Amino acid sequence: FGLHPLSQVLDRTNPLTQIVHGRKLSYLGPGGLTGRTASFRIRDIHPSHYGRICPIDTSEGINVGLIGSLAIHAKIGVQEEQVAPARYRQEFLTIAWERVHLRSIFPFQYFSIGASLIPFIEHNDANRALMSSNMQRQAVPLSRFEKCIVGTGLERQVALDSGVPAIAEHEGKIIYTDIDKIILSGNGDTLRIPLVRYQRSNKNTCMHQKIQLRRGKCIKKGQVLADGAATVGGELALGKNVLVAYMPWEGYNFEDAVLISERPERITNEIPHLEAHLLRNLDKNGIVMLGSWVETGDILVGKLTPQMAKESSYAPEDRLLRAVLGIQVSTSKETFIDVRWIQKKGGSYYNPERICVYILQKREIKVGDKVAERHGNKGIISKILPRQDMPYLQDGRPVDMVFNPLGVPSRMNVGQIFECSLGLAGGLLDRHYRIAPFDERYEQEASRKLVFSELYEASKQTANPWVFEPEYLGKSKIFDGRTGDPFEQPVIIGKPYILKLIHQVDDKIHGRSSGHYALVTQQPLRGRAKQGGQRVGEMEVWALEGARQEVLGTTIIGGTIPKPEDAPESFRLLIRELRSLALELNHFLVSEKNFQITRKEA
Structure with a gap:
């Protein structure tokens, strides 16, 4: 069965992938x-x-x-x-x-299923909808995911049908919970529900179930007991709602590149490397409690700021590995999730036992990672800016991502703009929307009317007139975080749903100093798996010839650079084109020997 061409291993990247692969x-x-x-x-x-x-x-x-x-x-x-x-x-x-x-x-x-999760799909080009339905299957489960503000209403059904969340098979009462099991009591019997705990999928993503209900809670049949990877409250949650601006920024979002900000600071009362008595005055949110007696040097607000790893922060053995072997030592949190002892029969000195240790690594987003929306617009992270340098709104909030506006009109993705603006209104009003496709059959331009009416209501309730400005609907004036000056043109601000895809730079970065060569051409092999490199092919030779490679080679070996005896052919072609306009033009070359001007007829 496994050798049949149509037999495939189930793709378990995320819950959507599992249910779509079987259909x-x-x-x-x-x-x-x-x-x-x-x-x-x-x-x-x-x-x-x-x-x-x-x-x-x-x-x-x-x-x-x-x-x-x-x-x-x-x-x-x-x-x-x-x-x-x-x-x-x-x-x-x-x-x-x-x-x-x-x-x-x-x-x-x-x-x-994949296409039915795209809101405003009727306003998108079909080619981009095809890309989106494929890319949603490549989204990796995040450590902190959110439900989408703008959805289609099928997110809950997709999550339940995928089998990732733990569901109560009959009504009862929770009598015991643990990190790996839930025990229910009902109808005179006891039911034990095991939970998936830090399992590795065949795509190296993490599958984990988290308990949602406390002990002593009465539940009904079909109720969600524990969320799985990429589900929140029993709904599919593949990404995060991110504050986005559509504008060019110093060329860093050229050709679908994406500019993002650093992770924000977090207010917490769990400060590492500090003794407990120093945090005695902080409440559960990490802010000093009202009425506390404080003295000089006491902590008033517990704030965690992510720091970039510096060379001095590594242990001595880690610095040695980096200096000698060039091995990058990760600063992310890593956890042992599985240990397997492989004991072979008839073990000997030449056939030893083997112990496999599996480590769970938390990867933060970095330059080179791929992100996408649900409308087929994908991009690579090109630069990570400090939050204070990002463009900020009129209420002082810095945006989290900057997309290129030129990626929208040529691809005819109007639904992308609808979701972006409606997400901004939903974030301000604390609402979630479920949009059915082809809503224009009920009313002409129903999608646009819904988006503008929600933006208008958000501007009224939050007393922010910049959210809905009649002069440029859906756009707003924003400011440069580096100078504080406003940008010349208003830009679209919104909160779309952003996915991080499985194409990560840590798995793709590759270098080669020397290695195997092809027998016929004696050129490096192709591909990362073969330790290959990039060959100098026919077109690369043309590029070297066009870039005056003979001048560079002559300079390296210490020879004399040949001097041109006449004007280049491209210049002679320009002269002839100008002569066709009845312009009498000649060119002259200055000889270095006697500095005499020699007249050349073109």
Whole structure:
């Protein structure tokens, strides 16, 4: 079974990936097609796909249209099911399945699970929606995730169907909780529910369940007992709601690059490396309690600021490893999660026992990591700025990310702007929105009216007129964090939902000093797995020739640089083009020997 071409290991990157991977459809495999021989007619969308196969969710590249996904309400049936429920003239009937040609039951019914999680999908280009449904499956579970402010309403159902949260199978009362189990009492018996604790997935992400209810709580059947990775309160939560500005910033967000700020300071009463009596006056929020007697040197506010690791902060053995081997010693928190003792039969000196220790590492976002939204707009982190240097709003809040505005109009992603502005209103009003697709069938321009009405209400309730300014709807004047001066043009401010993807720079960075070469061409091998490098191919030689490489080589070996005897051909071409405009032009070369001017006819 495992050797069959259509047999795949379940992808467990996040809860969405687990449920989507089992609903894929393929033309490939034994007796099927190949990516190179399939025609456009086979790959194209057919009317019979309505409600059965998603017209958006497919692979990118050579297999586009050949690997599809089941629509959200579709299931694989057999012909023995002779009857099927259907609606005809506003009445529900049970008729023979051959007579049913079309069933319209739900606004999401023609989309797959991944595509149905994109808000305002009807305002996006289909190519970008395809990218988004693929990239949501690449999102890594975060250590501190949030529910999306703007969603579609299917986040809870997707999380429950994925099996990641722990669900109560019957009603009862919690009589015991632990880090690895929950014990329920109900209907005269006791039920033990084991919890997943720091398990490693096949994509090296962490699967962990956290208890949501306390001991003694009465629960109902189907209630969420423990959240899993990337779920909050039983809802899918793949990312974070981030304050974003769409504006260019010193070229650091050129070509889809993303500018982000450092992690904010955290107010807490858990300060490391301090004795308990120094924190006696702080409340649970880390702020000094009213009425406390304080003296000189006492701590009034407990504040943790993340520090960048300096060379002096490493232990001596770590500095030695960095100096000799160039090994980067991580400063992130690491935890032992599993130890396995592999004992072989008939162990000897040449066949020793082996102990495998698995370590959980907490990776912070850094330059080179890939982030994306739910509308197909993806980018690489190009620079991490201090919060005081980021652009800030009129209420003093600095933005967390700066996106390039040129990535929106050419890609026709209007839904991206709708989500951004509606997220800002929801963040100010403390609301969550669930947007069904194709809401224009109820009212013309319903999406735009909803966004503007929520922004107007947010500006009134928070007494911030800059949230909704009639001169430039959805935009606001913001200020440069370095100088304090306002920017010339108003920019779009919002709170979209940002995902961190599994394409991380720690897994991709690679260097080579020497290694294996190809037998035929004697050039370095290709790829990180083979310790390969970048070869000097045909086009690279052209680049070296165009960059006057012979001048550099002559300089290195100490030779004389050849002097040009005449003007370059590109200059002669310019002279001829100007002569075609009836301009009489000649050029002159100055000889270095006698400084005599020699007239050359072009």
